[in-house]
Amino acid sequence: MFEPVLTKYVNEPGGHTLDFYVQHGGYQALKTALGMTPEAIVDTVKKSGLRGRGGAGFPTGLKWSFVPKDNPKPKYLCVNADESEPGTFKDHVLLERNPHLLFEGCVIACRAIGARTCYIYIRGEFYHLQKQMEAELAKARQAGYVGKNILGSGEDCDIWIHRGAGAYEAGEETALIESLEGKRAQPRLKPPFPAVVGLYGCPTVVNNVETICNVPLIIEKGHEWFAGIGPDKNTGPKLFCVSGHVKKPGVYEAPMDTTLRQLIYDYAGGIRGDRQLKAVIPGGSSTPVLMPDKLDTHLSFDGMVAAGSMLGSAAIIVMDETTSMVWVAKNLTHFYKHESCGKCTPCREGVDWLYKILDKIERGDGEPRDVELLLSVCDNIGGKTLCPFGDAEIAPVLSTIQHFRGEYETYIRTGESPVQSDFRAAEPVSAH
Amino acid sequence: MSFHPQMPYGEGWHKSERFIPEAGADFAFTPEHRAQLEELCTHYPPERRKSAVISALYMVQAQQGHITGNAMRHVAEVIGCTPADVEDVVTYYVMFFTKPVGTYVLQVCRTLSCALNGAEKVTAELCKHLHVKPNETTADGMFTVMEFECLGACDRAPVIMVNNEHWAECQGPGDVATLVDGLRAKGLASLNGCHLVKERA
Numbered sequence: 001m002f003e004p005v006l007t008k009y010v011n012e013p014g015g016h017t018l019d020f021y022v023q024h025g026g027y028q029a030l031k032t033a034l035g036m037t038p039e040a041i042v043d044t045v046k047k048s049g050l051r052g053r054g055g056a057g058f059p060t061g062l063k064w065s066f067v068p069k070d071n072p073k074p075k076y077l078c079v080n081a082d083e084s085e086p087g088t089f090k091d092h093v094l095l096e097r098n099p100h101l102l103f104e105g106c107v108i109a110c111r112a113i114g115a116r117t118c119y120i121y122i123r124g125e126f127y128h129l130q131k132q133m134e135a136e137l138a139k140a141r142q143a144g145y146v147g148k149n150i151l152g153s154g155e156d157c158d159i160w161i162h163r164g165a166g167a168y169e170a171g172e173e174t175a176l177i178e179s180l181e182g183k184r185a186q187p188r189l190k191p192p193f194p195a196v197v198g199l200y201g202c203p204t205v206v207n208n209v210e211t212i213c214n215v216p217l218i219i220e221k222g223h224e225w226f227a228g229i230g231p232d233k234n235t236g237p238k239l240f241c242v243s244g245h246v247k248k249p250g251v252y253e254a255p256m257d258t259t260l261r262q263l264i265y266d267y268a269g270g271i272r273g274d275r276q277l278k279a280v281i282p283g284g285s286s287t288p289v290l291m292p293d294k295l296d297t298h299l300s301f302d303g304m305v306a307a308g309s310m311l312g313s314a315a316i317i318v319m320d321e322t323t324s325m326v327w328v329a330k331n332l333t334h335f336y337k338h339e340s341c342g343k344c345t346p347c348r349e350g351v352d353w354l355y356k357i358l359d360k361i362e363r364g365d366g367e368p369r370d371v372e373l374l375l376s377v378c379d380n381i382g383g384k385t386l387c388p389f390g391d392a393e394i395a396p397v398l399s400t401i402q403h404f405r406g407e408y409e410t411y412i413r414t415g416e417s418p419v420q421s422d423f424r425a426a427e428p429v430s431a432h
Numbered sequence: 433m434s435f436h437p438q439m440p441y442g443e444g445w446h447k448s449e450r451f452i453p454e455a456g457a458d459f460a461f462t463p464e465h466r467a468q469l470e471e472l473c474t475h476y477p478p479e480r481r482k483s484a485v486i487s488a489l490y491m492v493q494a495q496q497g498h499i500t501g502n503a504m505r506h507v508a509e510v511i512g513c514t515p516a517d518v519e520d521v522v523t524y525y526v527m528f529f530t531k532p533v534g535t536y537v538l539q540v541c542r543t544l545s546c547a548l549n550g551a552e553k554v555t556a557e558l559c560k561h562l563h564v565k566p567n568e569t570t571a572d573g574m575f576t577v578m579e580f581e582c583l584g585a586c587d588r589a590p591v592i593m594v595n596n597e598h599w600a601e602c603q604g605p606g607d608v609a610t611l612v613d614g615l616r617a618k619g620l621a622s623l624n625g626c627h628l629v630k631e632r633a
Contacts, residue, residue, distance in 0.1 A: 074477075086543045086582040119475075124486075124527045125583050127597045160475040165486045165525035168581070182482035182513070184524040200480055243545040243586035250587045285544060317545055317586070328544065335543050335581050341524075353439055373438055380436055425552035429559055429566060430542070430579060 001266075004253040005237050006213055010097035016132065018139040021100040027145050029216035033108040034153045036219075041112040045215065048223035049235035053090075054080055054171070054208030055284070055312045057301040060215075064205060066195035067113045073202040075115040078180065079106060081122040081209050082164055082171045085284035086335055087315030090239035091209035093251045095122070095129045098213065099136045103146055103159060105212035108219060110157045113205050117158050120209075121176050124165040133161055168339035172387045173206035175341065186343045187387035210239055230255035234300035242268040244318040245275070256300035256311075260290070263299060264318055275320040279403065283312025285332045286392030288399035289325075309399075324419040325404040326411050329396045330358040334430075336393035347390040350381040354397055361408070364415035371401060371408050451523060453530040456500025461510065465491045469510065482513050485521050489528055493596075498529040526581070527596050534569040534576035536615050539593045540603075542579040545586030550604060554590050555579060557605040561612060575612065598623050 009015035009024060021027070033041055046061030067075060079102065083091040094102060106118045122130050137159060141147045148156050162180055169175045170185035177199050179185035198204025214236055218226045227235045234256040240263055243249045247269030254263065260280060264270065271277055279289045282299070287310040290297075297307040304311040319328065337355045342348045354377055357370050378394040385391075401408060410418045461469065469488055476483040488511055492503040499522050508515040522528050529537070540546075540555045555566065558577050562570050569576040585591045588601035592611070600611055600623050614622030 083584045084582055087545055087586055089584050089586050092584055123584065124525070124596065125593060128599060158475075162475075162483070163486060163490070165489070165521075166527040167525050179486075180483055181480070182485040182511075182517070182521065184520055200477060241586065243589060244548045249545075249589070281544075315586070317548070319548065323548065331542075331544050331547050338526075338581050350436075353436065369438075376438065377436055423548060423550045423553070425556040427556065429552065429556045 002237070002254045002258075005217055006098070006101070006210070006239060007093060007251065007253045010093055016097050016099055016136065018100060018136060018143060021098075022143075025220075026100055027104055029220040030104050030107055030145060031151065033111055033219050034151060034155060038112050038114060041108060041219070044223050045112070045218055048218045048226035049233060050211065050214055050218060050226065051234070051301060052208055053210035053214070053238070053313075055085070055286075055310075057311065060207065060211055063195065063207075064109070064113050066193065067203045067205060068196060069114065071196075071203050074117065074200075075113055076199045076202055076204040077106060077110050077113060077115045077118040078173075078176060078199060078204060078206045079118065079120040079209055079212055080171060080173065080176055080206055081120050081126070082167075082176060083209070083313075084123055084125075084168045084171055085286065085313050085315060086332065087243055087281060087284050087317040088241055088313040089243070090241050090251050090314065092126065092129070093239070094209050094213050095126065095133060099133045100140060101213045101216060102209055103137060103140050105215040106159050107146060107150060107155075107157045108215050109205070109207065109212055111155060113203075115205070116156045117160070119180055119199075120159060120161045121170070121180055122161055122163055123170070124163055127163065130161055130163060137161065167341070168335075169341040169387075169389065172389070175387070176206060177204060184341065186341045187389075189386060231257045231298060231300050231303075234298075234302060238299070238314060240267075240299060241313075241315045242318065243316070245272045245320040245323070246270065246318045247272050254299075256303070257298050259296050260299055260316070261295040263316060264295070268318070271318065271320050273320070275322065278319050278321045278323050279325065280319070281315075281317040281396075282307075283310045284315040285317070285335065286310075286388075286395050287312045288395050289328075289403060291403055322419060322421050322423075324411075324417045324421055325400040325407050326358065326361055326417065327421070327424070329400045330355070330362055332396040333358055333393065336389070340389065340393070344385040344387075344390065346381045346384040347393065350377050350390070351393045353377050354381075354393070358397070361411055362417075366412035366415070368412060370412060371405065375401060451530065452519075453499055453501050453504065453522065456496075456502050459492070459496065459500060459503040459506045461491060461506070462495060465495060466510070481511050482517065485511050485513065485518060486525070489518070489522060493529065498532050532569075535574050536620075537576045537578060537595050538611075539578045539580035539596075541581070541583040541585075541589070541591045541593070543582035546583075546589040546591060549589040551590040553605040554592070554603055554608065557608045558612075561608050574616070594620065594623060 050060045051057040167185040170179045174188035175185040194204040252267040277292045294307045301311045333355045337351045381390045473484045488507045504518045508518045583591045592600045
């Protein structure tokens with residue numbers, strides 16, 4: 001199995017502390033980076049092939065190079081720690097167990113893009129992590145790794161942790177910026193992109209926690225080392241979260257040429273109760289479900305697209321044979337209905353309708369035309385919203401209909417779920 | 433007019449409502465909270481104090497349990513924005529309580545990974561045990577039960593968040609009585625928290 005680097009020390013007692021981090025070679029990459037020019041740092045990250053770990057997989061070095069050098073305004077780095085895609089919990093582990101790797105990455109990234117302030121936007125639900133992170137950040141500041149005149153180099157970089165208050169949409173980069181400015185987390189029209197007009201109207205880079213955590217490793221071990229891990233154009237170590245009906249749910253670090261089968265059966269111990277696998281969501285709730293015949297696909301950005309889905313945030317939700325796919329679509333649509341920011345009509349209205357149709361089917365009141373109606377409503381949402389939320393919310397509905405249309409039709413015809421799930425409550429309790 | 437020609441527009445299919453929190457008693461931050469807020473404002477450029485509005489609202493909640501109209505007006509005054517700006521934020525984010533809640537707010541994650549691991553049963557058991565429905569508070573004002581969307585700890589499913597700041601993880605329906613009794617007896621100290629090392633050791 002792959003030797004972890006990002007999560008090497010996560011299970012060590014005290015592994016999150018400054019002393020432990022420094023003793024195990026921490027902040028060495030920062031010293032190296034302080035001796036490099038910003039251009040050299042960007043170039044190294046570009047050569048490593050690092051792609052953003054938040055979902056879209058955009059090349060990180062390229063994103064950094066979009067920040068205009070001649071703009072007199074201050075520049076900002078925002079770290080997206082608003083992890084809230086259902087099934088995703090990889091950043092939680094890094095924030096909880098390896099915060100100094102993140103702080104070190106932040107300072108290096110700030111130097112690369114010419115920023116002197118970094119905000120770590122942490123989701124409100126992670127307050128228990130924030131307290132510990134604040135304490136560690138204070139120690140890093142005290143030791144001269146963060147703040148004014150870092151390690152006597154003349155470089156300044158302040159890191160502040162900004163707490164959100166519960167909004168999935170805040171994970172979208174422009175919505176995150178709006179939220180940081182003290183407003184509703186609603187997306188902005190792009191262009192202009194944040195690299196030119198971002199936080200407070202200034203050039204801003206928004207990166208995911210895992211992306212930033214890779215930066216010190218690239219500086220320390222070299223871009224050749226990073227580029228040598230995993231398949232072409234999908235380089236470096238990757239965190240995968242496996243949850244649902246598996247024996248050992250958790251975060252696993254592996255290169256992106258690992259297959260879905262290896263991750264589910266070797267890393268996560270296989271299906272709970274040794275039941276049959278029914279379907280897998282490979283990259284968080286916004287990615288289309290895959291059938292067991294795709295188990296031998298590589299878990300890379302490109303491999304997942306070829307298989308008809310997306311790697312997204314690499315959040316694998318495993319469902320066994322006892323799972324009703326109509327209920328899965330309803331459960332996830334409830335999430336999207338709850339979290340739609342309301343800015344775009346197709347998303348705001350459409351997802352509400354999707355939920356109501358699915359709820360009607362689930363209650364046994366479905367009509368034969370409902371499947372077509374669901375598809376038609378999805379068609380009126382996809383590609384018609386400012387941000388990718390609209391596409392995300394239709395993925396569970398479209399892909400479950402694509403693969404399990406018979407299940408929908410049986411449910412509508414008989415008024416009962418063809419699949420009995422023992423993890424469901426006898427009576428619905430939801431308050432909607 | 434319909435956005436989609438085939439969608440029925442009967443009663444209950446489309447409803448929008450605007451919720452305005454009650455005015456409540458007069459509100460002002462304690463000197464400690466006020467000082468804390470001023471320190472937080474220094475994290476942002478001086479003309480961007482509005483960035484601290486979420487933090488200010490958390491402080492209101494810490495001080496009086498939920499957010500009222502008067503508290504929103506005070507926050508607007510202190511931050512230097514309009515009351516409408518504050519209301520915009522309060523009514524958007526899910527972690528602000530706009531109605532009185534119990535001493536302990538138990539929010540059960542209901543999203544897919546937790547649901548696949550029995551979260552519905554946990555909510556049902558909690559409601560049965562405390563004789564409430566979701567979003568209701570027990571008669572003694574001790575507990576409020578709510579459902580919550582993804583908490584981002586799917587490996588420790590099902591997860592319950594208590595008072596927006598504390599977690600109880602891997603809660604099966606059978607653990608509900610222990611959780612409630614523990615909170616009654618020892619308060620928040622009874623929670624298992626979020627300790628990866630402790631769990632995996």
